[in-house]
Amino acid sequence: GQSLEQPSEVTAVEGAIVQINCTYQTSGFYGLSWYQQHDGGAPTFLSYNALDGLEETGRFSSFLSRSDSYGYLLLQELQMKDSASYFCAVRDPLSGGYNKLIFGAGTRLAVHP
Amino acid sequence: SAVISQKPSRDICQRGTSLTIQCQVDSQVTMMFWYRQQPGQSLTLIATANQGSEATYESGFVIDKFPISRPNLTFSTLTVSNLSPEDSSIYLCSVSDRDGSYEQYFGPGTRLTVT
Numbered sequence: 001g002q003s004l005e006q007p008s009e010v011t012a013v014e015g016a017i018v019q020i021n022c023t024y025q026t027s028g029f030y031g032l033s034w035y036q037q038h039d040g041g042a043p044t045f046l047s048y049n050a051l052d053g054l055e056e057t058g059r060f061s062s063f064l065s066r067s068d069s070y071g072y073l074l075l076q077e078l079q080m081k082d083s084a085s086y087f088c089a090v091r092d093p094l095s096g097g098y099n100k101l102i103f104g105a106g107t108r109l110a111v112h113p
Numbered sequence: 114s115a116v117i118s119q120k121p122s123r124d125i126c127q128r129g130t131s132l133t134i135q136c137q138v139d140s141q142v143t144m145m146f147w148y149r150q151q152p153g154q155s156l157t158l159i160a161t162a163n164q165g166s167e168a169t170y171e172s173g174f175v176i177d178k179f180p181i182s183r184p185n186l187t188f189s190t191l192t193v194s195n196l197s198p199e200d201s202s203i204y205l206c207s208v209s210d211r212d213g214s215y216e217q218y219f220g221p222g223t224r225l226t227v228t
Contacts (some may be wrong), residue, residue, distance in 0.1 A: 059126070087156070100161065103155045
């Protein structure tokens with residue numbers, strides 16, 4: 001079966017750092033992506049890890065450990081506008097499509113003043 | 114990056130009718146995807162729409178209920194047929210702008226309410 005586990009909700013204050021974890025179990029694996037979705041908006045791509053290690057893009061970083069089937073998204077210097085849902089997604093070539101994504105349930109991040 | 118538009122943005126439909134959702138991309142793309150998302154929930158892939166061939170449906174989704182057209186490399190439609198209240202959801206199209214790309218771009222979604 002295919003499954004991705006991530007926390008349902010995370011709360012933090014402005015300026016803080018928050019880590020959103022994602023563990024996955026899929027029949028194949030090409031890489032782990034992260035998407036951000038504000039209420040009423042479309043998901044937007046944040047980052048992608050195909051190899052072990054940390055990828056940094058501004059205030060956001062993403063980490064992958066293929067041996068542990070685990071990754072996380074790290075958000076630094078939190079701002080109110082970061083309040084959104086964050087989805088991890090796996091590219092699973094064995095599910096029939098090279099670009100097919102399997103999404104986790106999403107983590108709702110609430111940033112407070 | 115690809116820019117995607119969807120029509121309609123929202124609609125309220127009666128039980129038993131159908132709704133066709135259009136997805137337009139500003140550039141030619143190989144693969145287009147249709148997702149369903151209940152408010153506050155995850156995205157579930159309905160099907161992959163490929164130009165020049167039939168759509169590939171995911172488990173639990175069938176062509177009779179969700180017929181898809183892909184007449185060219187910039188346009189696709191998804192029809193939700195024989196509507197029931199359980200079909201109330203947000204429907205999103207997305208694209209990969211090139212084969213092997215790990216990034217997908219999403220349209221703004223169509224919010225469907227079935228009464």
